[in-house]
Amino acid sequence: VTARLILPLPLRRQIEAEARAAFPRECCGLIEGVRRSDGLRAVKLHPARNLAGEADRFEVDPEAQFAALRTARESGRDVIGCYHSHPNGVAEPSPRDREGAGEDGFVWLIAALAGKDGAVSFAAFAAPDFGALSLAE
Numbered sequence: 426v427t428a429r430l431i432l433p434l435p436l437r438r439q440i441e442a443e444a445r446a447a448f449p450r451e452c453c454g455l456i457e458g459v460r461r462s463d464g465l466r467a468v469k470l471h472p473a474r475n476l477a478g479e480a481d482r483f484e485v486d487p488e489a490q491f492a493a494l495r496t497a498r499e500s501g502r503d504v505i506g507c508y509h510s511h512p513n514g515v516a517e518p519s520p521r522d523r524e525g526a527g528e529d530g531f532v533w534l535i536a537a538l539a540g541k542d543g544a545v546s547f548a549a550f551a552a553p554d555f556g557a558l559s560l561a562e
């Protein structure tokens with residue numbers, strides 16, 4: 426079990442901007458990265474259309490998912506997880522998030538937004554049990 430996600434500042438800023446732009450809906454996307462002995466490292470983000478009909482959930486466009494996987498593999502990397510925003514400001518996986526867990530070790534990065542212009546706080550978890558990952562830059 427990996428306990429750390431390295432999320433470089435430019436990627437953090439990118440997700441913050443996407444979360445604000447999508448507010449009051451959720452932004453979503455995939456995280457391209459590498460798994461190493463010292464943890465997971467996010468290298469690139471693949472923003473995706475949110476296909477969910479309701480405001481308080483997200484559904485990654487499957488085409489974006491295929492494209493991200495292809496791009497990642499071409500670079501010798503992998504899609505290590507997904508990210509999405511919580512416009513309600515709660516940096517915890519929702520019951521719906523838990524249902525969508527995915528393969529073991531798949532990262533769930535949540536950007537909680539305290540209002541459109543409010544602070545953004547990040548939290549990361551790993552499937553299948555949503556154990557918390559520590560975040561580093």
Ligand SMILES: [Zn+2]
Nearest residue numbers: 509518519522
């Ligand atoms: Zn969620």
